[in-house]
Amino acid sequence: MALKCIIKDEEAVSISIGFILMFAITVIVFTGVMISFYSLSRNIEKSAMEESFKILGSGLANKIATVDTLVNVSSSFGATVESIEYEFRLPSTIAGNTYSINLTNTTHEIILEADNGAIVGSPFSVSNNFTERKFYGGAEDYIITYNKNDNNIYIDEQ
Amino acid sequence: MDLIEDNNAQFMLLAGFLIGIGLVITTVMLNSIMFEGNMAIESVTENSKYEMINLMQITTDEIRSAYRNSTEKGGTVQNATINFTQQVYNFSADLPKIYSMYGGGAKITFENWTNKGYANFTENGRPGGKDNWTIVENVNVNYLSIFNFTINLTGLIFRIEARNSTGYPVWSVVFNETKYNVSNATYPANYTIGDFTNGSKVNLSDSKYLFKNSVSSSPTVSIHIIYGSNAFGTYKIEGETITRHFTRERHYVLNTTIALSTAKVKANISMPVSVPW
Structure with missing residues (x-):
């Protein structure tokens, strides 16, 4: 009998109670979303940095390969490269964080790393000598050069 | 007025549903805006x-x-x-x-080329160029029409070699300060052709150099320069490879x-x- 009453009862709450309920539910849900959004944003920041590192790493590998190819192609023409300068710019921060760039000579890998744990390695290939370097962020302008005397490719801050 | 006075829950449920949808949309939009805002975009095209x-x-x-x-x-x-x-x-x-x-x-x-001397027999013609190099590959010996060198020695020896398809030298001519020898697989090694005169033009397709006799068993050869920095001068080689006509010539x-x-x-x-x- 009581169940029948509940089913047939079409009355809900009054406007006032409805508003209070709605407001309370909204506040609770919004607070929950904001809390989860904060933790989510931390993950997004890291994901965004890793994606950016992949783009920057492959771009840098491409630039080094360009200089290396120019030297090799010139050699195939019997020519001597007197100088090559490849200027490029990298962002000083990504997602508001600085990062380091480590160009290793042993494994021929560009390792981009940030304090929040984002780390990405991009392989690069050179047939000439290459001097390894590590940059700790902050710089924006870089230059890749080739020295014919020691047949070496260098990368430096400008 | 009816809507305000209506005590049923439909309006509240509808409003709650709309707010919920709105929150989801806002979250997703903020999410993508933040992700895109953090991305470092860079063009990697370099021509x-x-x-x-x-x-x-x-x-x-x-x-x-x-x-x-x-x-x-x-x-x-x-x-x-x-x-x-x-x-x-x-x-x-x-x-x-x-x-x-x-x-x-x-x-x-x-x-x-005014007042310019002849180049070294290195690959790029410079004294510091590659000493040992290949002038032409896959030469059909039966159709080699010109094989001339004008040689000025500056070092001890200068050698021209023909190698078969496996890279084995089947014929070579060696020039030193006083004479030139031919060594090959058929004839005795260090077969002396005669005295060498600096600056003289040498026609290596001439029978006395035994070139065609030596390479007849392997008619497709590649022609190499060895110790190219020990001499300077000119050359011309013309003939047919397996597939096409070729000319290799250097004056300067x-x-x-x-x-x-x-x-x-x-x-x-x-x-x-x-x-x-």
């Missing part, structure tokens, strides 16, 4: 290496073409150099205009410099160009 290859190739072709155009007609050396200079000058003057259309810059400098090596600049890359290259081919 300077192709431009440089292209520039080196057209410069080489143009200088060789100018040399052949000016020398094959005959006439005085003075007129030939004037014609050569005019053609290459026109090319070098037009080059910056063409590259400026693409936002870059290109400049070449060149020399002519003309020094050329190429400067290319794009938005990001600046390169200076010095390139020796062997002429006429």
